[in-house]
Amino acid sequence: MSVIEVLSGVLLAAGALALVSGGVGLLRFPDFYTRTHAASVTDPAGAGLILIGLLLRVDAWDTAVRLLIILLFLTLTSPTATHILAHAARRDGVPMWQEGDRRR
Amino acid sequence: MTAFSLINIVLLAILVATAVTITRLRALYEAAMLAALFSLVTACLFVLLDALDVAFTEAAVGVGISTVLILGVLALTRSREAVTQRRRRLPGVAAVLLVGGTLGYASLDLPAFGAADSPVHSHPLTEVYLHQSQEAVGIPNTVTSVLASYRGLDTLGELVVVFTAGLAVVSLLGPLRRRRPTRPERPRPIADFDLADYRVIRVVSGGLLPFVLLFALYVLFHGEYGPGGGFQAGVIFASGFVLYGLVFGLDRAQRVVPHAALWSLVTLGLLVYIGLGMATMLLGGSFLDYDVLAPGNPATGQHLGILVVETAIGITVASVMTTIFFSFAGRGVSR
Known part of the structure; x- marks a missing residue:
């Protein structure tokens, strides 16, 4: 097994870990804003690490270009979506969670 | 497992x-x-x-x-x-059970998952589509040659269905129109669609929009070589346009494509498709027989015919989807 394959495996595992932690956070965090934070981890970190891990395994350059375009698209759109969600929630007056509150 | x-x-x-x-x-x-x-x-x-x-x-x-x-x-x-009374749900439950039971019973007759001796694999027509099409039509993606060439008439029917759906929505919701000038000039928030005050989404979607439209064209013209084709391209093109309408407001989107142009595009696609069929008949072939488009070189004719048909599908699908969105979004809130 070459160095590149090991590196790619590590990246894939780290991406999967980020996805799982995002999912756990989505279920466990107390209010909308913290849950948005958990969900926003999954796209750039989870999917991004998995895409980079896959980039190390490609055997044709056109596949690599496609993966790079997907990566670029995700890094542009995912933070925007998170921002808009939080913005809309704040405009509608979704309350913030404070220490001692119940989970919403 | x-x-x-x-x-x-x-x-x-x-x-x-x-x-x-x-x-x-x-x-x-x-x-x-x-x-x-x-x-x-x-x-x-x-x-x-x-x-x-x-x-x-x-x-x-x-x-x-x-x-x-x-x-x-x-x-x-x-x-x-709205909450439905428990008693009035019974007909729905009965209908669901009946249809579900029928479908479940019918699925017993299907061949096993991945069975090699199912009719799909053993019928001689499969051989025609998968192997002879590579020589007769010369396109790597067999799905496209089946869709646009062998079953061109069926695809025309599908396009007519899309066209009719667009027509039905517009005739139910009334024709597309600009705001009447008698209304106050204050910019009306179009339901929840007015995102134009969010600078981040304006910049990001404005930057991405050309690439979305470019991707739609790629899907359209790459349909012969990979997955994709007129239907998908039309929908992606319309999605890009709807994104523009959502972010920058409906009035600006309607300035980009005026209603008259949208209306002509809806019919243009269908007319190009039927016109191509007429042209092949005038050239001496049967309806949608692309071989006659390039005499002496059937593969080129097929290529040309499929390209024209896919473009026609893309135009009609994109404009019908945009029309439907405009007719819903243009009505504003009326509750």
């Missing part, structure tokens, strides 16, 4: 869970989002079955444009489902 069947079982379980959750939700916005998830999982299942063209269509139509259209409808009505 192989990894393949494990993935299939997990995806099917997600599908069932999503469907059950949708039926139990009263909040319709959430139900619309879950319907998009349902389509996304279905698209993943199609990818596992190697039906890439179908998966592409499911992802573009089910996740993309239909979610936006459902949200557009919800902005016009109440976003909570």
Whole structure:
């Protein structure tokens, strides 16, 4: 097994870990804003690490270009979506969670 | 248990869970989002079955444009489902059980999953489509040559269905029109669609929009070599346009494509398709027989015919989807 394959495996595992932690956070965090934070981890970190891990395994350059375009698209759109969600929630007056509150 | 069947079982379980959750939700916005998830999982299942063209269509139509259209409808009505009395649900339950039972009973007659001796694999027509089409039509993606060449008349029928749907929506909701000048000039928030005050989304979507439209053209003209084609390209093009309308406001979007142009485009695609069929008949072939387009070189004729047909499909689908969105979003809130 070459160095590149090991590196790619590590990246894939780290991406999967980020996805799982995002999912756990989505279920466990107390209010909308913290849950948005958990969900926003999954796209750039989870999917991004998995895409980079896959980039190390490609055997044709056109596949690599496609993966790079997907990566670029995700890094542009995912933070925007998170921002808009939080913005809309704040405009509608979704309350913030404070220490001692119940989970919403 | 192989990894393949494990993935299939997990995806099917997600599908069932999503469907059950949708039926139990009263909040319709959430139900619309879950319907998009349902389509996304279905698209993943199609990818596992190697039906890439179908998966592409499911992802573009089910996740993309239909979610936006459902949200557009919800902005016009109440976003909570009315409570139905328990007694009045009985006919619905009976209908669901009857249809579900019939479908379950019918599925017993289907060949086993992946069976090599099923009619799909043993019928001689498969040989024609998969092997002879490579010589007769000369296009790597057999789905496209079946869709646009062998079954060109069926595809014309599908396009007429899309056309009729657009026509029905417009005749129900009234023709597209600009705001009457008698109304006050104060910019009216178009339901929940007015996102123009968010600078971040304006910059990002403005920057991405050219690439979305470029990708639609790529899908259109690459349909002969990979998954894709007129239907998917039309839907992606319309999604890009709807995104523009959502972010920058409906009035600006309607300045880009005036109603008259949109109306002509809806019919133009269908007319080009039928016109191509007429042209092949005038050239001495039968309806939609592309061989006669390039005398002495059938493969070139097929190539040309398929390209024209895919473009016609793309034009009509894109303009019908945009028209439907405009007619919903243009009505404003009326509850």
